[in-house]
Amino acid sequence: MRPGEALELASDAWREIRAHPMRSLLTLSGIVFGAASLVSMASLATGLREMAYADLRAIGFPRSYALRDFGPRSDAVTATERRHTGLRIADLEALRAVRGVASVHGRAFAGEQLVVGPRDRRSVPVEGADAGYLELRNLRIVSGRTITPVDVMHVARVAVIGEEMRRDLFGTTDPIGRRIRIDGVGFTVVGVVAPMPIGFIPADFSWVARRIYIPYTFVSRYRLGEGRVSQIIVTAREDAEFASVMQAGSALVRQRHGGVEDFNLRNEAADLLSDYAMADGILGGWNGVMFAIAGVTLVVGGIGLFSVLLISVRERVREIGIRKALGASDGDIMQLFLAESLTLAVIGSVAGVGGGVALIMITKLIGASFGKDFVIPLSVPGIGFAIAFALGVGIVFGWYPARKAAKLDPIQAMGGV
Amino acid sequence: MLLAAAALTKTYRLGRVDVPALRGVDLTVQRGEFIAITGPSGSGKSTLMHILGCLDTPTSGSYRIDGEDVGTLRGKDLARVRNRKVGFVFQTFNLMPRLTVEENVALPLKYRGGMARPERRKRALALLERLGLSDRVGHRPDELSGGQRQRVAIARALVGEPAILMADEPTGNLDSKAGANVLDTFDELHRMGHTIILVTHDPNVAARAERIVHISDGVVV
Ligand SMILES: Nc1ncnc2c1ncn2[C@@H]1O[C@H](COP(=O)(O)OP(=O)(O)OP(=O)(O)O)[C@@H](O)[C@H]1O
Ligand SMILES: [Mg+2]
Numbered sequence: 025m026r027p028g029e030a031l032e033l034a035s036d037a038w039r040e041i042r043a044h045p046m047r048s049l050l051t052l053s054g055i056v057f058g059a060a061s062l063v064s065m066a067s068l069a070t071g072l073r074e075m076a077y078a079d080l081r082a083i084g085f086p087r088s089y090a091l092r093d094f095g096p097r098s099d100a101v102t103a104t105e106r107r108h109t110g111l112r113i114a115d116l117e118a119l120r121a122v123r124g125v126a127s128v129h130g131r132a133f134a135g136e137q138l139v140v141g142p143r144d145r146r147s148v149p150v151e152g153a154d155a156g157y158l159e160l161r162n163l164r165i166v167s168g169r170t171i172t173p174v175d176v177m178h179v180a181r182v183a184v185i186g187e188e189m190r191r192d193l194f195g196t197t198d199p200i201g202r203r204i205r206i207d208g209v210g211f212t213v214v215g216v217v218a219p220m221p222i223g224f225i226p227a228d229f230s231w232v233a234r235r236i237y238i239p240y241t242f243v244s245r246y247r248l249g250e251g252r253v254s255q256i257i258v259t260a261r262e263d264a265e266f267a268s269v270m271q272a273g274s275a276l277v278r279q280r281h282g283g284v285e286d287f288n289l290r291n292e293a294a295d296l297l298s299d300y301a302m303a304d305g306i307l308g309g310w311n312g313v314m315f316a317i318a319g320v321t322l323v324v325g326g327i328g329l330f331s332v333l334l335i336s337v338r339e340r341v342r343e344i345g346i347r348k349a350l351g352a353s354d355g356d357i358m359q360l361f362l363a364e365s366l367t368l369a370v371i372g373s374v375a376g377v378g379g380g381v382a383l384i385m386i387t388k389l390i391g392a393s394f395g396k397d398f399v400i401p402l403s404v405p406g407i408g409f410a411i412a413f414a415l416g417v418g419i420v421f422g423w424y425p426a427r428k429a430a431k432l433d434p435i436q437a438m439g440g441v
Numbered sequence: 442m443l444l445a446a447a448a449l450t451k452t453y454r455l456g457r458v459d460v461p462a463l464r465g466v467d468l469t470v471q472r473g474e475f476i477a478i479t480g481p482s483g484s485g486k487s488t489l490m491h492i493l494g495c496l497d498t499p500t501s502g503s504y505r506i507d508g509e510d511v512g513t514l515r516g517k518d519l520a521r522v523r524n525r526k527v528g529f530v531f532q533t534f535n536l537m538p539r540l541t542v543e544e545n546v547a548l549p550l551k552y553r554g555g556m557a558r559p560e561r562r563k564r565a566l567a568l569l570e571r572l573g574l575s576d577r578v579g580h581r582p583d584e585l586s587g588g589q590r591q592r593v594a595i596a597r598a599l600v601g602e603p604a605i606l607m608a609d610e611p612t613g614n615l616d617s618k619a620g621a622n623v624l625d626t627f628d629e630l631h632r633m634g635h636t637i638i639l640v641t642h643d644p645n646v647a648a649r650a651e652r653i654v655h656i657s658d659g660v661v662v
Contacts, residue, residue: 346535349496351524351552353517434496438535
């Protein structure tokens, strides 16, 4: 078909549509709603995914892995096995020299300790950490400062306390510079920490607010002893180097421990990736459901289109007879009605896409009025899909009425003449 | 020989009953002839015309236009013959109510394929001019008198330059003055060399033709 012919078909169809404005509008509404919901659903799904990913990134373990202490092996037999009884600060220092390593952080768990503040006393999990680690976990210092390298080096008796601990231990008074006792030892509170706000990920990170962080060197020296650490977190400089850094790091420590497996390796980046994959799976399922709902709306719109076209065919029976008598083939008649159906579908889907975009804008505005920045990128594939699907609906549901029209007998259609 | 029909039969089935409308019609038409088909009501005039005009197909018998066997054609081929070989004028005009006079006349050319709109328009306007309807081109059919409508229908039948012009009771829905006017148009077209077949039960109308074919009970008598 030449473009001129197609254009003429479309303009004839448009004339027909305009001849029945009310009926056409009713038909259109189904398609408009279907396309609008498809577009907004697709965009919303993309937006949700982006926001979820942003949250995952906020939890953050970029390019990091952990060496986790196993402690002395209970089945230790050989002298080497008895000599190597877990991770040490010395291992941590040695890891700094591995090529591609960006940073190395120590963690030392002191477990639940009795903490005495001016207002109350509590049993609180106390964790030895450093500034880099807190940063890595995206813990937010809400007041005061973090645990500095100098604190770590000097085994300083400073504490960064979780937000809830501040409430419990200090009430409304400012805790910065105040003293607390942890298992009988006096510490100066230098900072208050809070978890990052988590948007769409259903994970509870509020434990951060119920913890107390002190230099890991302190826990290592006075609680674990022998320079032991509970975990060593290693981060790589480049994504590309991550695997080799992990390999080289664990090989180094194993070698230092005479091959004794007194630690294990946890690839936190990979865990995160699997979280991504899981989120993707969940969102994918969601997308499917939403697409299906939107699709059903469009199909319902198609059924409206179908019945209106049938009415149109019945109304135009005589006209069809005349056209056939003048030499229109079955194909010409089919084209006539498919053009009407497709024109309705095009108008409906374009209006629907417009409506969908408007819906997204409104959602964003509502979000903004609640102080939330909804990231809803317009889903171009969603728009394409909505239009393509609407056209498909136009063809599928236009087919039978068009065929019915095309098969009419000219004499009978003209009323026996 | 322009048109040759031999032993045409048409039988309608009404439920279990067969209604024979044509029972073996032979008819030949030369180029340039003006023929009137007459006969009592129900004798099969319209049935014959529909078959001759390729609007319907015979139950049996052979039918040729310009040597082409068209009696056996179906679908697209039949549509092509309707479009190119035959111009049909109906008793009830059968114009398209939403199209203008000019669009109505140009409509058959649309189904010829490949003719651009301006060309179709040009031909329609030329024909309307010839039939004295130039001042009505932009009107809708319901804004015209019966006689004018039928002349528009004639223009539409002629626009594709068909081999034969066929008319089934073209004056049946017209008053005598308008009817006479339409018949004058047929006379003039005949003088210009058009081949015309006209169905009528009015002897006065039939008298204007060169040859009268009388049908009774589905056979030529
Ligand atoms: N579609 C049809 N189904 C059944 N019978 C039909 C059909 N069309 C015509 N007939 C019958 O065929 C016969 C011939 O009809 P036709 O219309 O050809 O007559 P006619 O000569 O044109 O009559 P008139 O002068 O009244 O127009 C009639 O008996 C009619 O009842
Ligand atoms: Mg008749």
